[in-house]
Amino acid sequence: MSISFADVTLKLLDGLGTTCLIFIISWVLSIPLGVLFCRLSLSKNKIISKIMQVFIWVIRGTPLMLQIMVVFYVPGLLFNWPSLPRIVAAIVAIVINYSVYFSEIFRAGYQSISKGQKEAGFVLGLSRIEIFFKVQLLQIIKKIMPPMTNETISLVKDTALARIIAVNEVMLAADKIVGTYAIVWVLFYTAIFYLVVVGIISLLFKGVEKKLNYFEG
Amino acid sequence: MAYLEIENLAKSYDGKTVLNSFSVSLEKGQILCLIGDSGSGKTTFLRLINFLSKKDAGKIFLDGKEITKEGRLTTKERQAQAMNFGLVFQSFNLFPQYTVMQNILLPIKTKVKKTLKEKKLSRKDFKVEYNKIMEEKLKEADNLLLKVNLQDKKDSFPNQLSGGEAQRVAIIRTLMLDPKVLCFDEPTSALDPRLKRQVASTILSLKEQGHTIIVVTHEMELASAVADQVIFLEKGNIIEKGGREILLNPQSDELKNFLSLEQCEEINNGQTDDPETERARGTLFSLSQD
Numbered sequence: 097m098s099i100s101f102a103d104v105t106l107k108l109l110d111g112l113g114t115t116c117l118i119f120i121i122s123w124v125l126s127i128p129l130g131v132l133f134c135r136l137s138l139s140k141n142k143i144i145s146k147i148m149q150v151f152i153w154v155i156r157g158t159p160l161m162l163q164i165m166v167v168f169y170v171p172g173l174l175f176n177w178p179s180l181p182r183i184v185a186a187i188v189a190i191v192i193n194y195s196v197y198f199s200e201i202f203r204a205g206y207q208s209i210s211k212g213q214k215e216a217g218f219v220l221g222l223s224r225i226e227i228f229f230k231v232q233l234l235q236i237i238k239k240i241m242p243p244m245t246n247e248t249i250s251l252v253k254d255t256a257l258a259r260i261i262a263v264n265e266v267m268l269a270a271d272k273i274v275g276t277y278a279i280v281w282v283l284f285y286t287a288i289f290y291l292v293v294v295g296i297i298s299l300l301f302k303g304v305e306k307k308l309n310y311f312e313g
Numbered sequence: 314m315a316y317l318e319i320e321n322l323a324k325s326y327d328g329k330t331v332l333n334s335f336s337v338s339l340e341k342g343q344i345l346c347l348i349g350d351s352g353s354g355k356t357t358f359l360r361l362i363n364f365l366s367k368k369d370a371g372k373i374f375l376d377g378k379e380i381t382k383e384g385r386l387t388t389k390e391r392q393a394q395a396m397n398f399g400l401v402f403q404s405f406n407l408f409p410q411y412t413v414m415q416n417i418l419l420p421i422k423t424k425v426k427k428t429l430k431e432k433k434l435s436r437k438d439f440k441v442e443y444n445k446i447m448e449e450k451l452k453e454a455d456n457l458l459l460k461v462n463l464q465d466k467k468d469s470f471p472n473q474l475s476g477g478e479a480q481r482v483a484i485i486r487t488l489m490l491d492p493k494v495l496c497f498d499e500p501t502s503a504l505d506p507r508l509k510r511q512v513a514s515t516i517l518s519l520k521e522q523g524h525t526i527i528v529v530t531h532e533m534e535l536a537s538a539v540a541d542q543v544i545f546l547e548k549g550n551i552i553e554k555g556g557r558e559i560l561l562n563p564q565s566d567e568l569k570n571f572l573s574l575e576q577c578e579e580i581n582n583g584q585t586d587d588p589e590t591e592r593a594r595g596t597l598f599s600l601s602q603d
Contacts, residue, residue, distance in 0.1 A: 216406035219363050220420035221396050221427070221490065224388065230419065234410045311409045312472040 099277050104285065111269030112289050118183065118255040118265060119293075122190040123248060129191060130198030137203060155196040161257045164189040168261045186258035190251070197247055205240035206232070209313075235313040238305075245301040249294050266290075314377055316341035316525060317494055322371030324357055324549075331357045333549045335371070339494075339542065344516065344526045346536040346557075349546035350571065355529040357549075359498050362527075364395035375493055399492030403499040405483040407471040414467040417454045417486045422447065424490060450489065457485045461515075477508040484515065495519060497528045501535050513538040533560060533572060545571065 137148035155163070168185035171177040180188065209232050217227035259268035270286040273279065315338035322335040332354040339345050347355045360366040362373060364386075373381045380394045407416050425446050429439055458464045461481045471479055480500065487495065497516065501509040509532065516539045520526060530536055536543055537560050544554040545568045552567045553559055563569045 210404075210406075212402055212404055212406040213408065215365055216402060216408070218365065218392060219395055219398070219400045220486065221392060221424050222420060223423070226423060231408055238410075311470050313409050 097277060099273065099279070104273055104282055107269050107273060108266055108282075108286060108289055111264055111266035112293075114183065114258075114263060115252075115255045115265040115267075116293070118187055118190065118258055118263070119252050121187050122194060122255070123251060125187075125191045126194040126198050126251075129195035130202055133195055133199035134202040134206065137199060138206070152196050152200065155193055160189065160193050160254055161260050163193055164257055164260055167192075182261050182263045183258070185261060186255075186263050190254065190258075193254075194247065194251055198244070201240050201243045201247065202236070204243075205236040208239050209235050234308070238308040238311075238313045241301060241305045241308065245298065245305075248297055248301065252293055252297065253290065314374060315339055316343075316376060318372075318374040319362070320372045320374075322358065322361055322373070323369045324354075324361055324366065325369055331549045332361065335551060337542070337544060337554070339525060339527070341525050342520060342523050343541040344520050344528060344539050345542045345544065346540035347527070347529045347544050347546060348531060348533070348536050348571070350531065352548075353546040354549040355531075355546055356498060358546075359400065359496050359527070359529050362494075363398050363400045363496060364391040365400075396490065397493045398496055399487035399490060399494070400496045400498065401480070401483045401487055401500065403502055405471075405479045407474075407479055407482060407486075409471050412468050412470055413458070413463065413474070413482050414451075414454060416471070416482060417458075417489055418447070418450065420486065421450050421454075421489050425450070454485065454489060457488065461485070475508075476504050477511055480504070480508075480512065481515070484519075488519075494525045494527060497526070497530075499530055500528065501530065501532050509535065536560060547571075 133148065133152075136144055137152065139145050139148070164186055167189040168179060168182065172179045179185070213231055213235070214227055217231045222230065255265055256267035258265050259271070262268070266286060266289055270282050273282045317337075317339040319335060319337050322332060323330070324332040331352075335354075335358060337345065347358060349355050357366065361368050361371075368381070371381070372379055375397050380397060386394070407413075408419065411419060425443060429442055429446075432442075434442060455464065455467070458467055461484075463478060463481055466474060466478060466482075471482070474482065500512050500516070504512065513535055516526060516528060516535075520539070526539075528535070528539065537557055540557045542554065543557055543559050545552045545559070545563075545565070547567050553563065553565045559568065560572065563572055
């Protein structure tokens with residue numbers, strides 16, 4: 097039994113579509129949720145910030161694969177609720193996981209901006225919103241670009257964990273081909289798919305970093 | 314009542330007093346210099362009068378009106394009071410992502426918008442009025458930059474400026490808001506000797522324009538060159554206050570200790586028409602308004 101190069105490519109491209117879908121939706125949703133988590137963990141209300149600390153500890157301290165399984169199986173097994181569609185369950189778990197990581201990056205970025213910038217904004221009459229959006233935000237974005245690039249690349253690769261609940265992303269597609277046709281080169285070929293996606297993302301982030309190089313933050 | 318009256322201003326952190334019953338009167342157009350070691354309470358005083366920290370006690374009267382009130386102030390109220398004072402930070406705190414001109418115009422844009430919003434103009438009138446005022450402000454900023462030899466730097470970013478240039482930009486940014494009292498926090502700390510003299514010159518020229526100024530410094534040369542009043546602080550307490558002559562004839566042991574013999578000599582030089590200091594007194598450059 098054999099499979100042509102074109103067929104392998106088509107099957108992997110099909111999986112890559114799912115991978116990209118999971119990645120894009122997860123990334124887009126993780127950013128605002130990360131901002132919200134960051135805001136909550138910086139809250140002056142000690143109860144809220146403590147709850148956030150515990151939540152961050154749990155999410156960071158357990159494997160993403162486990163979280164995907166929990167989101168997919170637990171509602172049905174424990175509460176007899178209908179399971180979420182597989183891809184949705186994977187996205188939900190990835191969004192929760194990555195928004196926590198992103199929130200920590202945002203928090204570090206926010207706290208790295210000198211207090212003097214905020215104070216200067218205050219004595220110059222800027223409102224709190226203006227201070228954040230006109231003074232701090234761009235400086236924060238500049239500071240968080242390198243860790244955000246890393247996390248985004250990790251996110252692309254972590255979409256492969258969705259295969260644990262049988263989401264047909266590119267790794268599962270490759271695994272099926274290897275298992276069925278006993279050909280190893282498919283694994284290296286799959287690596288090229290990831291390298292291309294990661295390469296594009298790296299270039300995009302580098303471009304943004306370069307654009308922000310006009311000032312020293 | 315003097316132009317600026319401060320009565321029994323006090324602040325403590327975690328039970329430790331950092332400013333104790335601080336009172337001072339300052340006439341319009343005068344320069345007050347606060348001197349003292351690190352941790353003496355100088356910067357705390359500046360933070361309190363600029364509403365960056367909350368006072369524990371005390372009153373501030375400006376131009377005959379009390380600008381402090383008992384109880385909790387909202388951030389907006391605190392800020393409205395803070396706008397009576399202009400603060401030039403020790404590290405200037407220019408916004409790094411904006412050019413010199415953008416740094417100068419950003420706060421004024423906000424101020425103009427706020428003022429026009431209070432007039433409740435129609436959208437069209439608002440736009441016309443706003444553009445008209447901003448055009449004038451742009452000219453004013455250009456003019457000020459020209460006077461401090463920074464016109465060619467208006468499109469530069471803060472990281473492309475020297476310490477002295479950044480400080481002049483920070484001064485213009487503050488001046489554009491037309492504060493009633495101008496405050497400088499350690500204005501010479503990051504500068505070389507030549508630039509330190511320029512700072513003295515700048516402060517004196519601002520005084521000539523009628524600005525009321527408070528300078529926090531530990532540089533005796535600067536205090537002796539510009540001060541009308543000097544207050545020496547130690548551990549949050551006023552140890553000695555008076556005219557700049559207290560730097561020459563200190564009465565308290567604390568001030569005597571503070572002013573080392575070498576520093577005293579520098580002050581004497583400053584008082585005996587040292588050509589460098591005289592130059593600093595207003596000929597290097599001027600910020601005077603037309």
